[in-house]
Amino acid sequence: MGSVKTKRMPRAVREQQMLDAAVKTFGQRGYMAASMDEIAELAGVSKPLVYLYLNSKESLFSACIRREAATLVEAVRSGVRPGTSADRRLWEGLQAFFTHTARNPDGWAILHLQARTHGEPFAAEVAAMREEIVAFVTRLIAVAARDGGTPCSNGAESLGDHGDPALPEHEVAGLAEALVGAAESLAAWANVTPGVSARQAAATLMNFAWAGLGDLMEGRPWSPPPPQAEAPR
Structure with a gap:
């Protein structure tokens, strides 16, 4: 040969x-x-x-992870246009994410499945990418909350570090983590489900997330019921 x-x-x-x-x-x-x-x-x-x-094979795999992670982060960042409304920015970010993962299913399989199941240093590479996306989404949500103005229970607006209306920092961080996690799972599902487009996947998550975010920004958070007293033994 x-x-x-x-x-x-x-x-x-x-x-x-x-x-x-x-x-x-x-x-x-x-x-x-x-x-x-x-x-x-x-x-x-x-x-x-x-x-x-x-x-080596390990070095090649790490190089694949770094390249695919960088292109995904760049796709999400460049998909969001500054100066648009809060819901439009979030929609554009989600649509950019789902469009990229749909067009690059092999790269997404590496990031979402392969790299996370073969230990360090592969998992660390993906974790760094995820932290960058979560930080970006955190800023989107924080800006949305600031622009929306979240009333406090006393009728005033809750203020961020710079005097802007904002959700509590831990609330924003938790929402960003939840949204990114949901997007990751939905992208994996959409890529193996016939007939589900990137736009449909983005709209599904937008409908799920924005209704809740809208209520939070308008001062209508959902509250859990009070814990029930323990029954006597």
Whole structure:
């Protein structure tokens, strides 16, 4: 069998070609089942060249995680236009997230499934990406709350650190964590459910989240019932 012939091209281009092949292989076959041989064949290069560029299977997988994480974060950030209404910004962020994960199902499988189940340092790479998205969503919710003005029980507005109407910091952080977690699960479901578009997935989560956020911003939070007294033993 003849060796794989490769055309000369810039190193950065060749490396992206290898990463494309690796993302597809890892995303569809899983980290453990994927082999460097099939990645090299899909990329149209020799296996020694893959090792020369990316050192090892572990390094290649880490490079895939970093690239896919960076492109997802950038897609969400760039999808939100400044200066629009609070609900529009949240909608744009959700739509950008679901559009990207739908268009890149192999990359999303790596981030959401593969990287989290194979220990460190892979899980740490994904955790860093998630923290960045949660921080971005936290700011979106904080701005929405500030713009909406949340009345307190005494009729005044609750004020943030800069004198702006705002939800309590822990409330905003919790809402952001919940929203990101729901988006992650919904994206995984949407990618394997025929007929569910990115826009539909975004609208589903927007309807679920914004109704509750709207009530909070208008001073109508849901309160749990008081704990019942323990029955005598």
